[in-house]
Amino acid sequence: MTNGAPTNRKNLIDCVLHWEQQKPDAIYLTQPYGDGNIVDYTWREVTDQARRFAAYLLSLNYPKGSNIAILGKNSAHWIMADIAIWMAGHVSVPLYSTLNAETAQYILQDSEAKLLILGKMDGTTDTWNDVKDHLPAGLPIISLPMSPRNDVPQWLDIIKQYPPLQDVIQRDDDALATIVYTSGSTGKPKGVMHCFRSMTAGMQGLQDEMGVTENDRMLSYLPLAHVAERAAVETNSLYSGFRLYFAEKLETFQADIKRARPTIFFSVPRLWMKFYLAVNHKMSPAKQRILFAIPILSGFIKKKILTELGFDQIRFALTGAAPLPPDIILWYRKLGLELLEVYGMSEDFGNSHLSRPGKVRIGYVGSPTPGTLSRIAANGELEVKSPSLMLGYYKLPEKTAEEMTPDGFLRTGDRGEFDAEGRLRITGRVKELFKTSKGKYIAPAPIENKFNHPQLEVSCVTGPDLPQPFILLMLSLEARQALDKGTLNRETLTGEFDKLISQVNATLEDHEKLAFAVIVKDQWTMENGFLTPTMKIKRNVIEERYLPFAEGWQKQGVRVIWET
Template identity: 60%
Template sequence: MAVDSAKQTSLHCLYHWAEHTPDKVYLTQPFADGTTEDITWRQAADQVSRMAAHLGSLDIPERSNIGILGKNSAHWILCDLATWAAGHVSVPLYPTLNGDTAAYVLEHSEAKLLFLGKLDGKADGWNDIKEHIPDDLPIISLPMSPRSDTPQWLDIIADQQPAEPKLPDPDDLATIVYTSGSTGRPKGVMHSFRTMISVADGLQQIFPVNQDERMLSYLPLAHVAERAAVETQSLYYGFHLYFANSLETFQEDLQRARPTLFFSVPRLWMKFYLGINNKLPPKKQKVLFNIPLLNRLVKKKVLKQLGLDHCRAALTGAAPLSSEIVAWYRNLGLELLEVYGMSENFGYSHANRPSAAKPGTVGVTNPGVEHRLAEGEEIEVKSPGQMLGYYKNEEKTREDVTDDGFLKTGDMGEIDSEGFLRITGRVKDLFKTSKGKYVVPVPIENRFNHPKAEVVCVAGANQPQPCLMVLLSEEARDELEAGGSREQLEQELAAELDAVNRECEGHEKLAFVVVVKEPWTMENGMLTPTMKIKRNVIEDYYNRKMDEWFGKKRKVIWEF
């Protein structure tokens, strides 16, 4: 692949657009009071240059690691760029971390300064994190920071003259991305500017993207998926990037952005799907979607309600999404494309192509990517986006990268005759029943598609058979609390259980379904920041109840 010489790195891209389209709006930031701020490419480059000059005036060693903690915002991206323009390395922290993990990341990365962004302690971990930030760690507060007793971004750039930025070499270390920690302590994945920009350069070979696109940034920028799909793409292609203010204003923020490209994760695609089903039941959909002429109007209205009526392509990744749900969106007219990647290759691995997607797969290899199946059907990938290694952990790097340069993904898969990859589970997710038979959870979970089930988890290690835990959607829980029929829902869940079991091998058949009481959230540690289930945490939490549940000998068990 040959990256545009004017856009060798994300920082080169910023100054390229500031020179060629200075007055075009790059970032649109909404605020809690309902106002918005537009930042042009010229203004973005100016703020970055001023903050870089300020960082250069501080007593910080060259090539220092600088933390970024906050929810997505325009200034999150600007401080990322300013860190690079000053010759430093950025270290993003998830805003939903607990205090102990945040302290670990700051200590392990040896962060010399922290940019503190948008946090309020309501839907993030600030109340815990603030007690774990070292007293001697310098802090610069971005707009919407919870601290007013530190130097403020806006004050600094008002007083500081801009400096000539230090444009990096593409092979310089750019960032250390700490994994979301679905198991154990997070690992620091090191990426160069070249590995980061590879995702944008590769995309232009398979999908037409231009400066007129619009995207909404709302998934954690601390994760490579949002950093690759949204931050890097917007900088490379020079398009308009919008931000979400809060969960409560999400629909309003989406309507403002009218995205032409949209990236989300399976948990949210399920939420959107369940929300539509709540307003337009599946039986009614089936009727309306089959009436000529009317079906187009209804489908367009549904997409408009979602805020995706301008969207020409949408991506889903980070975890499996059932082929039935993908097909439902595609039937609406939304080109929903499953993609695949990891923190270790900056999300640049596999993708379904427009008009050539195969539901149930994550597509074929991206340009420049090689894949193969190793022992135990583990997927191994060699990518232009592949990490430099794990920070301060050469042993783990050697363990996860083969001698010929392939990354051991830890995922199991199948590659069909056309090169399409299907993810079948995680190597570490396999468990044995008491009969000594192995169970692979993910394919079973993907087959359970009740319209009121938001997320499910197969468990049952060392039990006679596996079982399935179901978290109902918020709408379904509210409906039950308001007096909805539990008996009717129980019959439907039992029927879905039977349907799933008909497709399972004998040792995989689910003994029962448990409708759980406690929501699975990032705050209680049952979901990662990208909303994947933390299987080990969920299994540990419910393990003490397994014997009791198996003793009930019922198809559907209610925890409440």
């Protein structure tokens, strides 16, 4: 690294102060605004604004270590606010911009937030219109740039009024830094407490194994309220000193990513699939196969596709949160992009397992990160002891004790197995097992992972107390639009799904074979509660909605059913 590493790398405040001193005029954050402006913020500017806001926070005389909430989409000022909260001796509590009103209210009350810092929200691609009327009474609000509220104190006005805080509050490495609430896929969200040490514990391993330096670039667009983005992007950039770019909105995403030309890119399976489908829309798979087979042309076409996606500078492409179909991973590999699957949890700040370049086994999430121990318990559950392990669940000591083994391993709730080289494969959730009327147990996730089709976005295998399981299928938005336009034929799709059921069933045990598939008529979204903010399915919500119809569907005796 050209300017040397921070002296104390266990504390993000020290990292920030290091880069402020070592390269004050280097650009750290690049933010596009809705009016077409694109603003670069140097390390000097970022820390100056954070210091000024920290001075304001201290003027409010909150008890040291108070919880301060941040609600909004990713932005340069989201990160400035996070830094300011730490500089003032407080604890940040991030909230997803897609939380429903009830959950947002619960988190704000449970965390006893003293203040809400409201960031980028628009009320159309987030849930602000629902949340705004359910905020705890009397909760003070401060608006960041791009906030929907202009009737409360504004960040930009505040930083003009307060001089920069010269002596930031010194924080112990083991001091509570943030409370990250889980996405609540199995009930009420739990507040996962992380200290400064646990937030940075996985960073040195990334640098050592991936060669991350201050010359790298990343695009921040997945929710900063989730540990994956918080660790891979925010913490990583503060630790390593590299430049961060932000996305403006979905419609400008391609331009935003081309502006960043990231060298490290982290995404989730649903988005890797969308990138793949977007390419297929412009160039059919059949045409790709022909062009990729022509030696001279092949390299040019592949480079052009990567450049068009904004991926031509990527050194490392990471995917996590859920499995990605093998054929999609192989497609990216043909383009020259090796997707590295990773695995982690909110409870270990995403620092658990990582696929290494050149050692990827498709379907596996890699081997333990440096300092991490992992094992499989007698019931098949993966247990992990990570250097990034949480301090515990906020105000839930009994739950914390329940999730830990006597010798300090975290019970992940995931079922797993290792191969001969120690690489981990996740085979489902322990609590997702359900029993058919024949008394046989079914693990839904492995079956869902086999059911891949370019027109599908999400699937859910279920069927407790039925003779055989069945699968619920949600079409992609593009597929729905094509059906409405008549460019996609329902009968053709029915035939393809019927064939896919046969193909999948051929790989399953008799008791696992799917009896039928149902194409659901409604979209499952974060807003209507069917998906978590990290785009995982909420099985309990889905089953409550659809299981009452299961017996009727079963009696139809049809393999592919379109919900009416």
